[in-house]
Amino acid sequence: MNADELLVGGRAPAARHLLSIADLDRDGILEIMRLSDAFAEVSERPIPKVPALRGRTVATVFMEPSTRTRLSFETAAKRLSADTMTFTAASSSTVKGESLRDTVETIDAMGIDAMVIRHHSSGAPLMVTHWIKASVINGGDGTHEHPTQALLDCYTILETLAARRGGEAPADLKGLRIAIVGDIKHSRVARSNVLAFSALGAEVLLVAPPTLMPASLEGWPVNATGDLDSTLGELDVIYLLRIQSERLGEVLLPSLEEYHWRYGLTRERAAALKKDALVMHPGPMIRGVEISPEVADMPASLVTRQVRNGVLVRMAVLFHLLGSGEI
Amino acid sequence: MRIAHEIVERNRGLSDVAVVGLQTGGVPLAERLAAMLEEIEGTAVPLGSIDVAFYRDDIGLRPVLPEEVTDLPFDITGRVVVLVDDVLFTGRTVRAALEALAARGRAGAVQLAVMIDRGHRELPIRPDFVGKNLPTRRDELVEVSEQGVTIGDLVAADDDRGAR
Numbered sequence: 001m002n003a004d005e006l007l008v009g010g011r012a013p014a015a016r017h018l019l020s021i022a023d024l025d026r027d028g029i030l031e032i033m034r035l036s037d038a039f040a041e042v043s044e045r046p047i048p049k050v051p052a053l054r055g056r057t058v059a060t061v062f063m064e065p066s067t068r069t070r071l072s073f074e075t076a077a078k079r080l081s082a083d084t085m086t087f088t089a090a091s092s093s094t095v096k097g098e099s100l101r102d103t104v105e106t107i108d109a110m111g112i113d114a115m116v117i118r119h120h121s122s123g124a125p126l127m128v129t130h131w132i133k134a135s136v137i138n139g140g141d142g143t144h145e146h147p148t149q150a151l152l153d154c155y156t157i158l159e160t161l162a163a164r165r166g167g168e169a170p171a172d173l174k175g176l177r178i179a180i181v182g183d184i185k186h187s188r189v190a191r192s193n194v195l196a197f198s199a200l201g202a203e204v205l206l207v208a209p210p211t212l213m214p215a216s217l218e219g220w221p222v223n224a225t226g227d228l229d230s231t232l233g234e235l236d237v238i239y240l241l242r243i244q245s246e247r248l249g250e251v252l253l254p255s256l257e258e259y260h261w262r263y264g265l266t267r268e269r270a271a272a273l274k275k276d277a278l279v280m281h282p283g284p285m286i287r288g289v290e291i292s293p294e295v296a297d298m299p300a301s302l303v304t305r306q307v308r309n310g311v312l313v314r315m316a317v318l319f320h321l322l323g324s325g326e327i
Numbered sequence: 328m329r330i331a332h333e334i335v336e337r338n339r340g341l342s343d344v345a346v347v348g349l350q351t352g353g354v355p356l357a358e359r360l361a362a363m364l365e366e367i368e369g370t371a372v373p374l375g376s377i378d379v380a381f382y383r384d385d386i387g388l389r390p391v392l393p394e395e396v397t398d399l400p401f402d403i404t405g406r407v408v409v410l411v412d413d414v415l416f417t418g419r420t421v422r423a424a425l426e427a428l429a430a431r432g433r434a435g436a437v438q439l440a441v442m443i444d445r446g447h448r449e450l451p452i453r454p455d456f457v458g459k460n461l462p463t464r465r466d467e468l469v470e471v472s473e474q475g476v477t478i479g480d481l482v483a484a485d486d487d488r489g490a491r
Binding site: 031037038040041042045046047049050051052053056080319322323 | 378380381382386387391392393396397398426430431
């Protein structure tokens with residue numbers, strides 16, 4: 001992008017993107033955490049809205065079904081006073097055969113400042129950055145990454161630890177042992193979280209049956225095991241991933257019952273956890289598969305907190321990309 | 328100290344007065360002012376702080392980041408809010424602060440107390456209580472610390488820095 005293109009409509013410097021947690025280093029992640037704190041205060045006001053992004057437009061382009069991520073981004077944009085535009089694949093020209101490139105170029109031409117994109121192909125958001133002028137935010141691409149999920153997970157852990165310490169937030173996640181359990185192989189949430197948790201100093205353990213573990217973990221700062229039960233007592237955080245029933249058809253799992261029996265967070269396994277261990281899940285939860293219904297409702301479960309924090313962290317990301325002038 | 332007495336005099340007491348510091352320079356001054364007011368009148372005044380980053384009019388033109396989380400633990404509706412900042416320069420920070428306050432309720436009145444008024448206003452805003460008028464050049468940088476006031480040259484042409 002050359003210098004002339006940087007000033008669109010007399011405002012804003014270069015379009016900046018969030019495609020991967022790797023786009024932020026440790027300091028970048030902590031900056032988002034700090035901004036999220038400021039937006040937590042905003043969200044508790046009687047009128048939970050600030051004029052920071054007045055006049056900006058955020059488009060959400062979701063080529064894959066999603067309710068919470070899309071609604072979370074739209075709520076975040078509205079609380080910043082930005083206008084929002086929604087594009088979902090089912091109700092649009094995609095069904096008429098329009099290509100992704102034509103779709104995003106059309107939306108960009110309407111004059112938007114940021115595009116949140118979810119796509120079933122890994123790397124689609126990166127392609128989109130070559131085609132449009134607006135900032136691109138990855139809302140989940142294939143089996144690649146889901147960076148805002150990882151940021152809200154980090155925020156939720158830090159916030160919970162801060163509340164336990166009487167309000168004093170820890171500097172990072174150093175000293176914590178975090179297990180990510182489930183379909184690691186196909187999980188963009190796992191990929192983003194491995195990067196984010198380890199960038200903040202946590203020790204990450206991947207737990208999955210061999211069929212759901214990536215072929216190679218080379219270069220990942222993690223340990224891996226297939227045995228959940230032997231690790232339970234050492235975990236500070238247990239992060240459960242959704243088991244997609246479509247994997248059954250790929251012969252990667254014999255049955256959901258067997259998965260629940262070996263890897264599901266049952267009442268017995270929950271009892272084997274440390275007393276203060278945190279239970280997290282990105283949603284949507286399938287009760288009776290990766291988590292037992294009664295465990296999902298235990299106080300240790302942060303699932304609804306994660307959803308609430310999703311809005312704050314996405315406000316922080318939008319403000320960071322469109323407002324603060326720095327990344 | 329003189330400002331504290333002026334505030335008491337102007338408002339005929341402190342019954343409805345609250346003191347709010349602007350992040351970050353105004354916050355320690357607001358704390359000192361609140362302590363002095365308590366000393367003079369014998370009653371504590373509500374004390375808060377606000378960060379105006381999300382209300383600035385230069386978002387997207389330069390790096391704007393909140394310094395601290397806003398802390399306004401009382402309802403401002405009907406109160407006389409005394410905004411406190413260290414240096415009054417273009418007036419843009421105060422404008423943002425007025426908008427931030429308005430989002431929280433309808434204050435009975437808003438008054439402005441500043442340690443230094445260095446001139447160069449870009450908006451029709453004037454202080455009610457001034458520690459000292461300090462004539463400056465536009466490109467100078469004014470800094471208020473516990474030790475006193477320093478005037479330096481701006482290295483980069485970043486006008487707004489001096490106003491914060």
